[in-house]
Amino acid sequence: MHWTCILISFCWLCPMLVHAGKVLVFPVDGSHWVNMNAIIQDWYIKKFSPFYTSITLDMESGFDEDFLTAFIAELLDIQKGGMSVWKRFKLEMEQAKKTSEVQKKQSKLIEGLLENKALIQSLKDAEYDLVLTDPATPTGAILAQYLKLPLVFNVRWTSQGEGHFSIAPFPLSYVPIVGSELSDKMSFFERLLNVLIFGFAEYQIAQYLLPCYENLIEKYFGFQCKPAKPLPQHLEDFVQSSGEHGVILMSLGTLIGELPPDLAEAITAAFAKLPQKVIWRYNGDRPGTLGNNTLLVDWMPQSDLLGHPKVKRFVAHGGTTGVQEAIYHGVPILGLPLVFDQYDNLFRIKERGAGKVIDVFTMNEDIFFQGIMERLSRLHRDQPIKPLDNALFWIEFVIRHKGAAHLRTESYKLPWYSYHSIDVILFLAAVVLVILGTFALLIKCLCSMFLRTNCLVDFTCVKIKTQTNKKNLKT
Numbered sequence: 001m002h003w004t005c006i007l008i009s010f011c012w013l014c015p016m017l018v019h020a021g022k023v024l025v026f027p028v029d030g031s032h033w034v035n036m037n038a039i040i041q042d043w044y045i046k047k048f049s050p051f052y053t054s055i056t057l058d059m060e061s062g063f064d065e066d067f068l069t070a071f072i073a074e075l076l077d078i079q080k081g082g083m084s085v086w087k088r089f090k091l092e093m094e095q096a097k098k099t100s101e102v103q104k105k106q107s108k109l110i111e112g113l114l115e116n117k118a119l120i121q122s123l124k125d126a127e128y129d130l131v132l133t134d135p136a137t138p139t140g141a142i143l144a145q146y147l148k149l150p151l152v153f154n155v156r157w158t159s160q161g162e163g164h165f166s167i168a169p170f171p172l173s174y175v176p177i178v179g180s181e182l183s184d185k186m187s188f189f190e191r192l193l194n195v196l197i198f199g200f201a202e203y204q205i206a207q208y209l210l211p212c213y214e215n216l217i218e219k220y221f222g223f224q225c226k227p228a229k230p231l232p233q234h235l236e237d238f239v240q241s242s243g244e245h246g247v248i249l250m251s252l253g254t255l256i257g258e259l260p261p262d263l264a265e266a267i268t269a270a271f272a273k274l275p276q277k278v279i280w281r282y283n284g285d286r287p288g289t290l291g292n293n294t295l296l297v298d299w300m301p302q303s304d305l306l307g308h309p310k311v312k313r314f315v316a317h318g319g320t321t322g323v324q325e326a327i328y329h330g331v332p333i334l335g336l337p338l339v340f341d342q343y344d345n346l347f348r349i350k351e352r353g354a355g356k357v358i359d360v361f362t363m364n365e366d367i368f369f370q371g372i373m374e375r376l377s378r379l380h381r382d383q384p385i386k387p388l389d390n391a392l393f394w395i396e397f398v399i400r401h402k403g404a405a406h407l408r409t410e411s412y413k414l415p416w417y418s419y420h421s422i423d424v425i426l427f428l429a430a431v432v433l434v435i436l437g438t439f440a441l442l443i444k445c446l447c448s449m450f451l452r453t454n455c456l457v458d459f460t461c462v463k464i465k466t467q468t469n470k471k472n473l474k475t
Contacts, residue, residue, distance in 0.1 A: 060105050
């Protein structure tokens with residue numbers, strides 16, 4: 001039987017521990033489940049377990065044993081007799097095609113789940129704290145997004161490759177692509193190979209993965225949530241000037257461009273006390289308490305700003321679009337609900353721990369300031385060890401290892417043109433120019449041959465005609 005499960009797991013309660021949470025687990029079966037077993041405490045996914053309650057979906061997941069066995073046998077057959085460039089290419093393409101088949105089935109599975117309104121409502125009513133999932137397919141992440149829940153991956157490998165590449169810089173000059181069998185010490189041609197492998201991997205993602213979920217995302221999540229685009233230069237300069245403190249973004253939607261003067265004065269006075277920079281979409285009169293750290297604008301690219309890594313907080317009225325964009329970009333919300341569905345939207349955000357709500361009608365400067373600082377302070381302090389202990393550990397670590405040279409990246413040894421892969425780009429550009437030049441030369445030669453042939457035919461015709469005329473004259 002083809003099936004997959006969603007596991008409803010509860011955090012373990014230790015003696016004297018009073019905090020607990022509900023975790024919704026969306027696993028991937030097979031060997032991936034063995035990895036998650038360390039967290040869930042069962043070797044196999046069971047319908048009944050003391051550690052969790054399971055829900056079985058009677059749908060095909062793509063991870064059935066027969067499919068995987070045949071797939072692995074096919075991959076092994078390709079590799080017989082040693083690997084060559086052609087065999088490696090064929091292997092990668094076959095893996096991409098089979099993976100696409102699995103992703104298509106996973107897409108239908110998650111669509112079937114989202115269409116099951118009774119089940120989805122029961123998941124919402126359970127009020128989970130987060131979703132734990134295996135990122136081999138994006139289905140768990142899609143469910144978390146739909147339920148507006150925080151997300152945790154249990155492994156680093158995602159459906160699009162190495163997970164760290166999505167959140168951290170990875171210069172191709174010294175960071176090898178997974179599967180390239182290269183180290184961080186690469187020669188020029190190894191760096192060239194690394195760039196080519198990266199380009200091929202991006203092609204595979206665009207060709208075989210993303211199309212499987214495009215219609216699903218468009219149907220269930222709307223069009224407004226998209227990756228952030230670069231900011232206009234004046235906004236980028238302002239955001240970058242915030243340094244390590246970051247930026248707070250405030251907008252009360254397209255219909256509410258201004259507030260009563262007393263509220264505007266209280267808000268700007270509270271903003272002026274913050275170390276963060278503030279961008280506020282506001283069309284009213286300039287408040288007298290406006291601080292130097294606050295920029296008032298008539299319009300702003302809200303989604304692009306929310307997607308900027310320096311934006312730490314979103315002060316919003318709770319409109320559907322703004323809430324969805326904040327969730328999409330992972331920005332905590334300080335809610336100021338005013339009318340319509342805003343109270344309900346922000347209530348759900350608050351219940352899931354993704355934001356805080358302030359009553360705008362009883363708010364003053366101190367309440368607003370505390371509302372901002374409480375969340376920022378809690379986020380700053382929520383670390384595995386105290387900052388002072390962390391600093392002492394690394395100081396002693398550097399002393400013990402005499403500078404800890406082993407932690408340095410290979411980038412410090414590379415010249416600037418190698419670090420930025422400029423030599424690789426120039427080489428590839430030269431190859432493209434040589435190919436285009438050769439092609440143009442070939443076209444020119446063919447055209448010359450064609451013209452020469454036509455001229456020869458014309459000359460022959462003229463000669464024959466002349467000879468014919470001579471014969472006629474003799475006659």
